[in-house]
Amino acid sequence: MEVPGKKRDPDLDKGSTDATVYCQPCGEGGKRAVAQGFCQTCEEYMCAPCVEYHKRLKMSRNHILLSKDKMPSFYPSTKKSAIADTDYCNNHPKEMIKFYCPTHGNLGCGDCVVLDHRSC
Incomplete structure (x- = not known):
């Protein structure tokens, strides 16, 4: 519904399909890398190097990791626990x-x- 004096944002119809998801651990370190996977246990998006490192750590090697084609395009940022x-x-x-x-x-x-x- 249009409101008088307001224009509709043309990007509103694009949705989240164009949204790029970035690596959250790298973001904490001030870097910006495109996410290549998602850890369901940690509820974090990760770039390829972070995914590989995550697989090697004793604490996280048994976590459930999803590849880029299976990771969610949007995940609410409500963590149940802060593992760190x-x-x-x-x-x-x-x-x-x-x-x-x-x-x-x-x-x-x-x-x-x-x-x-x-x-x-």
């Missing part, structure tokens, strides 16, 4: 913090809960 923001336990450095003890106000891993907070 994971904190590790001070007492058990190889374990991630997963629990909170409301009695003591402490954060800890599964080992801490079993060893120190079983009765809590």
Whole structure:
């Protein structure tokens, strides 16, 4: 519906088919590279070098990666978790913090809960 005094944007009908998707990890580093894949686990678009690197890392080698022809053209930026923001336990450095003890106000891993907070 037209509004008096306003002109319709001609690019409005093009949709997202012309939109170029860029690599999100490279974007964090200030670079701009066209995305060649998508990690469903991390919910991030990646360029070819980032996809290859992602496959080699122990932390992300089992993630679900989609090729350019199968990646979504649009993905909402609502991440369920920030994997990079994971904190590790001070007492058990190889374990991630997963629990909170409301009695003591402490954060800890599964080992801490079993060893120190079983009765809590």
